[in-house]
Amino acid sequence: MTTSAELFERACRHIPGGVNSPVRAFKGLHRPPVFIERAQGAYLFDVEGQRYVDYVGSWGPMITGHADPEVLGAVRDKLDHGLSFGTPTAIETSMAELICEIIPSIELVRMVNSGTEATMSAIRLARGFTGRDKIVKFEGNYHGHSDSLLVKAGSGALTHGEPSSPGVPAALAEHTVTLPHNDLDALEACFEEIGDQVACIIVEPVAGNMNCIPPQPGFLEGLRRVCDQHASVLIFDEVMTGFRVALGGAQAHYGVTPDLTCLGKIVGGGMPVGAFGGKREIMSHISPLGPVYQAGTLAGNPLAMAAGIALLTKLREPGFHDALAQRVETLCSGLEARAEAAGVAMITQRAGGMFGVFFTGQSRVDNFAQATACDADAFRRFFSAMLDEGVYLAPSAYEAGFMSSAHTAEDIQATLDAAERAFALMARA
Ligand code: PMP
Numbered sequence: 001m002t003t004s005a006e007l008f009e010r011a012c013r014h015i016p017g018g019v020n021s022p023v024r025a026f027k028g029l030h031r032p033p034v035f036i037e038r039a040q041g042a043y044l045f046d047v048e049g050q051r052y053v054d055y056v057g058s059w060g061p062m063i064t065g066h067a068d069p070e071v072l073g074a075v076r077d078k079l080d081h082g083l084s085f086g087t088p089t090a091i092e093t094s095m096a097e098l099i100c101e102i103i104p105s106i107e108l109v110r111m112v113n114s115g116t117e118a119t120m121s122a123i124r125l126a127r128g129f130t131g132r133d134k135i136v137k138f139e140g141n142y143h144g145h146s147d148s149l150l151v152k153a154g155s156g157a158l159t160h161g162e163p164s165s166p167g168v169p170a171a172l173a174e175h176t177v178t179l180p181h182n183d184l185d186a187l188e189a190c191f192e193e194i195g196d197q198v199a200c201i202i203v204e205p206v207a208g209n210m211n212c213i214p215p216q217p218g219f220l221e222g223l224r225r226v227c228d229q230h231a232s233v234l235i236f237d238e239v240m241t242g243f244r245v246a247l248g249g250a251q252a253h254y255g256v257t258p259d260l261t262c263l264g265k266i267v268g269g270g271m272p273v274g275a276f277g278g279k280r281e282i283m284s285h286i287s288p289l290g291p292v293y294q295a296g297t298l299a300g301n302p303l304a305m306a307a308g309i310a311l312l313t314k315l316r317e318p319g320f321h322d323a324l325a326q327r328v329e330t331l332c333s334g335l336e337a338r339a340e341a342a343g344v345a346m347i348t349q350r351a352g353g354m355f356g357v358f359f360t361g362q363s364r365v366d367n368f369a370q371a372t373a374c375d376a377d378a379f380r381r382f383f384s385a386m387l388d389e390g391v392y393l394a395p396s397a398y399e400a401g402f403m404s405s406a407h408t409a410e411d412i413q414a415t416l417d418a419a420e421r422a423f424a425l426m427a428r429a
Contacts (some may be wrong), residue, residue: 065406212356
C-alpha cells in the first residue's frame with residue numbers, strides 16, 4: 001500500500017509544496033496532507049483505505065455530496081460527443097437561462113473557468129463601465145488570485161502569511177482600497193473622501209475565507225446605498241455563497257441586490273467553472289457587445305455545463321436549502337454544547353449551508369481582526385484530533401465549513417461523538 005506520506009514526498013519533488021493549490025497543504029499541522037483516492041456522498045476515502053466524513057466538499061461545489069449519480073450521468077451523456085468545440089453550443093444557453101432564472105439580478109451572464117476569472121473580469125468590467133480605477137474590498141475577503149484582489153486577502157493567502165502577495169505591482173495595489181469588514185462608518189468615511197474615484201465595491205456577502213462571518217444587520221444594505229450615492233458598481237462575490245446560503249445566493253437570503261454577481265464552485269458541479277453576470281446595462285460593455293475585453297478557449301465547456309446544470313436542477317427541489325440549513329444547525333449547536341461541557345471556549349457561526357468554528361471567548365466574530373485573534377493552536381489540535389477520528393475539516397482556521405444533503409443524521413452524530421472526544425483531549429492538554 002502507498003501511504004499519503006510517501007505520495008506527498010513524491011509530489012514535493014515536482015510540485016511546489018506538493019500541492020496545486022496552497023489551501024490543500026497542512027500548514028503548521030506537522031503531518032502530510034491526506035491523499036484522497038475517491039469520494040462518495042458525504043465521505044472521502046484516502047489512499048490508505050481510511051474513510052472520512054467530509055466537511056470541505058471540494059471547497060464548496062459538492063452540495064449534494066460527492067459523485068452525485070445525476071451529475072455524473074449528465075457528464076457521461078455528453079462525453080461521447082466530444083470534449084470541446086470552441087463554438088457556441090445550446091447547452092451554454094441552457095446554463096445562462098437557468099442562472100438568470102435562479103438569480104434575477106443577473107440579466108446577462110458570461111461563463112468562465114474559475115472563481116478567480118469571474119472576479120477578475122467583473123472588476124475589469126466595473127472599471128471599464130465607470131471609467132474609474134479604484135476598487136474597494138474588505139480585509140480578509142478572498143476573491144481569487146488576480147493582482148488587484150490579492151491585497152489583504154483571506155483564505156490560503158492568510159493561512160500562509162501572505163495576505164498581500166509579492167509580485168503585485170505597487171502601482172496596481174494602490175488602486176485597491178481595503179476596509180474593515182462589517183464597518184459602515186469606515187466605508188462612509190472612505191466614500192466621502194474618494195467616492196467619485198471608486199469603480200466598485202466587491203464583497204463576500206458572507207465572508208467565508210476568514211472562517212465564516214455573516215454580515216451584520218445593515219452592512220449589505222449600507223454597501224448598496226453608498227454605491228447608489230456615488231455611482232459605483234456593487235459586486236457580490238457569490239463564488240462560495242451562490243446556490244448555498246440560499247438557492248438564489250446571499251442576495252436572496254439577505255434581500256440586497258448587487259449590480260454584478262460572481263459565481264463559481266457549485267455552478268460547475270465540481271468541474272472548473274465560474275461565471276459573472278448582472279445588469280444588462282453594465283454587462284453590455286463586455287466584448288463583443290462592448291469594448292471591455294474578456295475571453296476563454298474552454299469557457300462554457302459542454303461537460304462542465306452538463307455537470308453544473310444537473311446540480312443546479314437538483315437544488316431547485318423545494319425545501320432543499322431549509323433541510324441543509326437544518327443540518328448545519330444540528331451540527332453547530334451540537335458542537336457548541338459539547339465544547340461547553342468540556343470547558344473549551346468555542347463558538348460557531350453559520351449561514352445556510354456554510355458554517356465556521358471559532359476557538360474564542362468572544363460571543364461573535366465580525367471581522368478580520370477578531371477572526372485572527374482566535375486561538376489558532378486550539379484549532380490545530382481540534383483539526384488533528386478530528387482527522388484521527390475520521391472527520392475531514394478544512395486544514396485552516398480561516399476557512400468556512402460546508403455541508404451537503406448527503407450528510408445523514410448518523411454522520412452528524414458520529415461527528416459530534418468525535419468532537420466530544422477531541423474536546424476532552426484538548427481540555428486535558
Ligand atoms: N471568491 C471566493 C469568495 C472564493 O471563495 C474563491 C475560492 N475559494 C474564489 C473567489 C476563487 O475561486 P477559484 O479558486 O475557483 O479561482
